[in-house]
Amino acid sequence: MPEPKAILLDFYGTVVEEDEAPVSLACSEIAKSSSRALKLEEVTSFWWHTFGELCINSYGDTFQYEKELGQESLRRALRHFKIDTDSERITQLLSRYWDEYWGKPSIFPESRGVIVRIKDRGTPICLVSNIDNAVLDSALKYNGLSFDMIVTSEDCRSYKPRYEMFQKALSLLSLSNDEVLHVGDSLRADVRGAKCMKIPVLWINRKNGLIPQQSEQPDFIATDLTGIIEFFGW
Numbered sequence: 001m002p003e004p005k006a007i008l009l010d011f012y013g014t015v016v017e018e019d020e021a022p023v024s025l026a027c028s029e030i031a032k033s034s035s036r037a038l039k040l041e042e043v044t045s046f047w048w049h050t051f052g053e054l055c056i057n058s059y060g061d062t063f064q065y066e067k068e069l070g071q072e073s074l075r076r077a078l079r080h081f082k083i084d085t086d087s088e089r090i091t092q093l094l095s096r097y098w099d100e101y102w103g104k105p106s107i108f109p110e111s112r113g114v115i116v117r118i119k120d121r122g123t124p125i126c127l128v129s130n131i132d133n134a135v136l137d138s139a140l141k142y143n144g145l146s147f148d149m150i151v152t153s154e155d156c157r158s159y160k161p162r163y164e165m166f167q168k169a170l171s172l173l174s175l176s177n178d179e180v181l182h183v184g185d186s187l188r189a190d191v192r193g194a195k196c197m198k199i200p201v202l203w204i205n206r207k208n209g210l211i212p213q214q215s216e217q218p219d220f221i222a223t224d225l226t227g228i229i230e231f232f233g234w
Contacts, residue, residue: 001181001200001219003232006173007118008166008194009147010184011129014204014225015115016105016139018185022097023047026074026090033085046080047073052188055130059158065132066153067098102131103138107145108206114225115145121234126151126169128182130159130189149173160186161193183228192216202227 012018027043051073058064064072071091078087118125126149129136133154140146151168158164170177177199184190185204194201195216203218204225211217220231228234 001178004123004181004200005175005179006124006126006181007228008126008128008169008180008182008199010160010182010186010190010204011127011136011139012102012105012131013185013206014183014190015111015145016107016143019101019105020044022094022101023070025097026094027077029090029093030074030077030081030083030085033083034081035083038081043077043081046077050076055153055159056162059162059164063157066130066159067095067132067135070094070098099135099138103135104142105139107143108224110224110226112145114228117229117234124149124173126173128160128165128169128184129153130165160184160189161196163193163197166193166197166199181228183225187211187215187218191218202231 009015024040024044027047028040030043031038031040051069054069054072058069071094074091074094075087078085115125125147127147128151130153133152136152149172151165151172153159153165156164156168170180173180177197180199182190182194182199182201183204184201185206187203191201191203200219202220202222204227205221206223220227
């Protein structure tokens with residue numbers, strides 16, 4: 001593709017670490033409360049699947065904050081695994097760790113330098129993140145990061161891979177879909193979402209994962225954000 005006129009940039013898992021500790025801690029409480037030998041992996045897998053489905057179906061008048069969807073996923077896990085325990089205690093546990101971990105994420109080693117290099121070129125960056133505004137504000141301040149343009153799920157009342165967030169980013173940039181590059185780590189949210197909008201996408205594959213045959217195929221693949229610099233000779 002030609003050199004992009006702007007970058008759409010995912011945040012968690014792409015620029016900063018997406019710490020799964022809040023989910024693991026809450027799911028471990030569910031596993032320990034079970035009267036049978038329930039593995040943590042079973043609960044965590046159910047939570048992530050449920051959370052993803054809830055996000056896709058949360059938009060417009062049905063929109064809920066991401067943290068609320070996380071708590072609802074736990075309640076559904078308790079019902080699914082038939083566990084009779086204090087659901088409010090476990091959801092509040094998730095809420096506390098959610099803000100603590102995702103409000104203060106560690107930045108990946110190369111991220112700051114790549115962002116500075118792109119900005120120094122005069123190439124606009126629009127952050128596009130499935131996150132509640134308060135959590136993202138905390139994470140940006142914690143890492144000393146700032147972006148001229150930010151689009152969140154809370155702003156658009158929808159989540160990637162739906163089109164609303166990508167559409168809003170293009171509108172802010174006054175650019176068309178073939179003039180930008182979306183960069184993100186999630187095959188479901190970033191790659192599928194961008195490709196549905198016919199936006200070229202760079203998949204950040206930090207964990208050397210495989211792409212399922214039925215998944216949308218990214219245009220570019222890199223192990224970290226330096227791929228942006230390498231692909232376009234920046």
